Amino acid sequence: MNRGIIVVSIKDISVRCGVSVATVSKALNDHSDIAQITKENIRRTAREMGYFPNSSARALKTNRTYNLGVLFVDEAQSGLTHEYFARVLENFKVEAERNGYDITFISKNTRSKMSYYEHSKYRGVDGVVIACIDFNNPDVIELIHGELPVVTIDHVFDNRTAIISDNVKGMRDLITYIYEMGHRRIAFIYGDESSVTQNRVGSYYKTLGELGISVPDTYVKKGIYHDTETTARLTRELLNLDDRPTCIIFPDDFSCIGGMNAIKEYGLRIPDDISIAGYDGILLSQVLEPKLTTLQQDTVALGRSAAEKLIALIENPKANVIERVVVEGKVLKGNSVKNLNIK
Amino acid sequence: MNRGIIVVSIKDISVRCGVSVATVSKALNDHSDIAQITKENIRRTAREMGYFPNSSARALKTNRTYNLGVLFVDEAQSGLTHEYFARVLENFKVEAERNGYDITFISKNTRSKMSYYEHSKYRGVDGVVIACIDFNNPDVIELIHGELPVVTIDHVFDNRTAIISDNVKGMRDLITYIYEMGHRRIAFIYGDESSVTQNRVGSYYKTLGELGISVPDTYVKKGIYHDTETTARLTRELLNLDDRPTCIIFPDDFSCIGGMNAIKEYGLRIPDDISIAGYDGILLSQVLEPKLTTLQQDTVALGRSAAEKLIALIENPKANVIERVVVEGKVLKGNSVKNLNIK
DNA sequence: ATAATCACAGAAAACGATTAAGTAATAATT
DNA sequence: AATTATTACTTAATCGTTTTCTGTGATTAT
Numbered sequence: 001m002n003r004g005i006i007v008v009s010i011k012d013i014s015v016r017c018g019v020s021v022a023t024v025s026k027a028l029n030d031h032s033d034i035a036q037i038t039k040e041n042i043r044r045t046a047r048e049m050g051y052f053p054n055s056s057a058r059a060l061k062t063n064r065t066y067n068l069g070v071l072f073v074d075e076a077q078s079g080l081t082h083e084y085f086a087r088v089l090e091n092f093k094v095e096a097e098r099n100g101y102d103i104t105f106i107s108k109n110t111r112s113k114m115s116y117y118e119h120s121k122y123r124g125v126d127g128v129v130i131a132c133i134d135f136n137n138p139d140v141i142e143l144i145h146g147e148l149p150v151v152t153i154d155h156v157f158d159n160r161t162a163i164i165s166d167n168v169k170g171m172r173d174l175i176t177y178i179y180e181m182g183h184r185r186i187a188f189i190y191g192d193e194s195s196v197t198q199n200r201v202g203s204y205y206k207t208l209g210e211l212g213i214s215v216p217d218t219y220v221k222k223g224i225y226h227d228t229e230t231t232a233r234l235t236r237e238l239l240n241l242d243d244r245p246t247c248i249i250f251p252d253d254f255s256c257i258g259g260m261n262a263i264k265e266y267g268l269r270i271p272d273d274i275s276i277a278g279y280d281g282i283l284l285s286q287v288l289e290p291k292l293t294t295l296q297q298d299t300v301a302l303g304r305s306a307a308e309k310l311i312a313l314i315e316n317p318k319a320n321v322i323e324r325v326v327v328e329g330k331v332l333k334g335n336s337v338k339n340l341n342i343k
Numbered sequence: 344m345n346r347g348i349i350v351v352s353i354k355d356i357s358v359r360c361g362v363s364v365a366t367v368s369k370a371l372n373d374h375s376d377i378a379q380i381t382k383e384n385i386r387r388t389a390r391e392m393g394y395f396p397n398s399s400a401r402a403l404k405t406n407r408t409y410n411l412g413v414l415f416v417d418e419a420q421s422g423l424t425h426e427y428f429a430r431v432l433e434n435f436k437v438e439a440e441r442n443g444y445d446i447t448f449i450s451k452n453t454r455s456k457m458s459y460y461e462h463s464k465y466r467g468v469d470g471v472v473i474a475c476i477d478f479n480n481p482d483v484i485e486l487i488h489g490e491l492p493v494v495t496i497d498h499v500f501d502n503r504t505a506i507i508s509d510n511v512k513g514m515r516d517l518i519t520y521i522y523e524m525g526h527r528r529i530a531f532i533y534g535d536e537s538s539v540t541q542n543r544v545g546s547y548y549k550t551l552g553e554l555g556i557s558v559p560d561t562y563v564k565k566g567i568y569h570d571t572e573t574t575a576r577l578t579r580e581l582l583n584l585d586d587r588p589t590c591i592i593f594p595d596d597f598s599c600i601g602g603m604n605a606i607k608e609y610g611l612r613i614p615d616d617i618s619i620a621g622y623d624g625i626l627l628s629q630v631l632e633p634k635l636t637t638l639q640q641d642t643v644a645l646g647r648s649a650a651e652k653l654i655a656l657i658e659n660p661k662a663n664v665i666e667r668v669v670v671e672g673k674v675l676k677g678n679s680v681k682n683l684n685i686k
Numbered sequence: 687a688t689a690a691t692c693a694c695a696g697a698a699a700a701c702g703a704t705t706a707a708g709t710a711a712t713a714a715t716t
Numbered sequence: 717a718a719t720t721a722t723t724a725c726t727t728a729a730t731c732g733t734t735t736t737c738t739g740t741g742a743t744t745a746t
Binding site for chain 2: 704
């Protein structure tokens with residue numbers, strides 16, 4: 001039962017100070033009906049005795065755990081391993097902690113058969129952030145329609161606050177830059193099915209359309225995020241085209257590596273013979289040779305505002321405003337896109 | 344107070360079933376003094392009513408949260424972003440969840456001024472895993488000497504169970520392989536101060552010594568893990584040596600990129616003109632061109648046994664055996680080390 | 687001088703679960 | 717038939733907090 005861990009409770013303090021537990025509690029929580037001198041005495045004693053509140057007891061009484069659930073995919077190798085999401089999570093965590101919240105992973109616990117929603121209720125998290133997951137999963141839908149505060153990242157549900165990276169503007173900016181560098185034959189290998197992908201693909205067509213460029217179907221290929229092999233294969237297909245593109249945009253920075261390998265193997269140089277661009281702006285992209293031109297997503301803003309909005313939802317339940325926070329990225333101008341204008 | 348979340352308690356079930364709460368609790372926990380038929384009735388009702396236990400209440404009473412604290416560095420960009428640690432954590436999480444435990448991040452919460460140990464006690468975690476952090480940090484020391492079950496990863500404290508990747512054998516295997524490929528001039532850029540580094544450096548000297556090779560001081564350079572720039576700079580220094588090494592071992596796979604860039608810039612080809620090797624065996628290493636020869640650490644075994652041992656410590660407190668689990672890695676034979684024996 | 691107000695603190699219930707101890711009723715043993 | 721054992725439950729205390737209500741002496745207002 002008692003696992004040998006010495007733990008001082010409010011009771012111990014009350015005995016030492018000769019007051020009731022109620023007084024101790026109120027002193028510690030700075031209620032107005034306790035004399036200043038009493039408060040100080042109690043607080044000093046608490047500090048001396050090494051008191052820290054018992055979060056379980058507090059949670060039981062107040063129905064607040066100051067714990068946030070995070071739902072990141074746990075299946076495949078994605079999730080934590082994906083630098084983009086790892087950074088978003090990291091920044092989410094920082095902002096949450098700054099506000100006194102801790103982070104607990106929510107998962108479909110295979111042992112207890114709890115769904116995400118059930119798990120969240122079981123742990124009593126005050127709210128949940130969802131990212132990097134199959135948003136069509138019935139378990140996710142259950143959570144979305146449940147009663148807990150929820151914010152989603154990079155996906156929009158109409159009844160929930162969402163933090164989204166501006167993939168439309170991102171793609172537009174990236175393409176505009178490439179266009180300004182003189183490119184007209186711009187191919188795009190995009191990633192798996194998702195709203196993120198839809199936005200990027202849509203923006204790709206729209207932007208090029210506005211620039212007066214029509215895109216041959218052969219220039220647009222469905223790939224897989226983070227998958228170097230698929231990207232390499234599709235890149236080869238593009239290189240074999242009669243009217244080979246002068247620039248290829250890859251699903252993301254990591255998969256770029258597959259594309260780069262395919263290009264080198266083909267005997268072409270980057271960017272002299274062909275230009276490329278990535279997406280995400282992860283650390284890797286900036287250490288590759290040549291340094292990638294890519295769209296850097298603002299993982300700090302994404303993680304931070306997800307935490308901010310979630311906490312706002314929790315602490316101000318009546319407002320309960322559904323918001324859309326759109327976070328802009330920026331073009332990182334590396335050396336992988338050649339300037340065709342110069343001579 | 345009630346945040347509008349409908350939550351079914353044991354009380355509700357007891358009313359519906361016409362029994363006492365004690366009976367419900369015992370039925371749900373499969374105690375032997377409840378009739379089979381009663382148990383079934385109660386369990387069915389619980390299921391129908393959508394009951395899930397309140398972990399706070401349970402924790403308060405039992406002093407067990409079924410929550411494990413993880414202490415991964417939160418400062419710099421390392422931690423979650425570091426693929427090696429991300430994978431270890433991922434596997435730790437999987438094994439923990441398989442045993443009904445959840446994961447909570449422990450941090451030095453800046454707001455409440457709690458130390459790691461205090462934070463752990465506050466959240467009532469049943470145990471803590473420590474990795475990827477400055478093990479000399481006083482706060483870590485406090486935790487190590489505290490009363491909570493703790494396991495460390497990649498660092499040994501003499502009073503605690505540790506899970507360690509076998510860096511001595513790893514380095515020996517890697518060097519032996521390189522030696523067998525005909526290399527005799529093998530340089531080593533190592534990472535920051537840590538026991539991991541010490542083991543690798545020690546093993547590097549010892550192995551080469553046993554192979555009858557004496558290492559010039561100029562071949563061994565102190566670098567920084569994960570740092571491509573430093574690695575690039577030190578690589579250049581090695582390339583400028585009169586008796587340039589035929590193979591360079593880098594601190595880790597990621598920093599390899601810096602080395603590779605430096606080598607290419609210098610006008611040499613890998614592996615034709617110079618060979619290289621990495622360490623970690625992360626995904627990246629296997630998609631680079633040439634595919635890296637590297638020592639792959641067994642992140643699955645590391646994460647999993649950390650969880651196993653921590654849970655054993657928790658569930659069997661009297662045994663309380665201090666263990667050393669040594670996890671071996673394996674040489675991934677890529678194409679970055681040339682076979683000098685052929686011709 | 688009496689009533690009203692105020693400042694401060696205590697008593698006690700409650701949150702949702704677990705569990706030791708107690709109590710009937712029935713079954714087994716002598 | 718009387719005693720003991722077994723089965724199946726209930727009672728009530730408890731974990732550490734929070735919070736509402738109550739109480740008391742002192743100060744202020746009338």
